[in-house]
Amino acid sequence: MDAVQYALNLVLRIFEFALLARVLISWLPVSRDNKFIDLLYAVTEPVLAPIRNMLSRSSLMNNSMLSMMDFSPIVAFILIGVLRNVIARIFIMFL
Numbered sequence: 127m128d129a130v131q132y133a134l135n136l137v138l139r140i141f142e143f144a145l146l147a148r149v150l151i152s153w154l155p156v157s158r159d160n161k162f163i164d165l166l167y168a169v170t171e172p173v174l175a176p177i178r179n180m181l182s183r184s185s186l187m188n189n190s191m192l193s194m195m196d197f198s199p200i201v202a203f204i205l206i207g208v209l210r211n212v213i214a215r216i217f218i219m220f221l
Contacts, residue, residue: 131217138206144169145206149199174198177205 148170156163177198 128217131213134213135210138210141169141173142203142206145173145199145202170202173202177201 144166148166151163151166158164158167178196181197181201
């Protein structure tokens with residue numbers, strides 16, 4: 127049971143690093159023709175796109191200065207933290 131929890135935690139940690147790398151790379155003048163950049167976007171975009179879509183439909187982000195910034199990585203980090211806590215509590219319940 128610990129191995130499953132460890133594997134899930136490892137996958138979430140790797141995704142966090144990929145998300146952090148994408149955020150940092152977005153601040154740099156890096157060409158999108160790079161294979162690593164393509165992989166990074168392919169891994170993170172399926173999670174960030176629905177969050178970005180949800181944020182764009184909210185009334186807070188719709189007509190304000192906040193709409194110029196992409197808050198989807200921040201929301202994704204928060205959701206990963208919540209997911210990590212839920213997984214830990216589920217495994218505590220079954221032990």
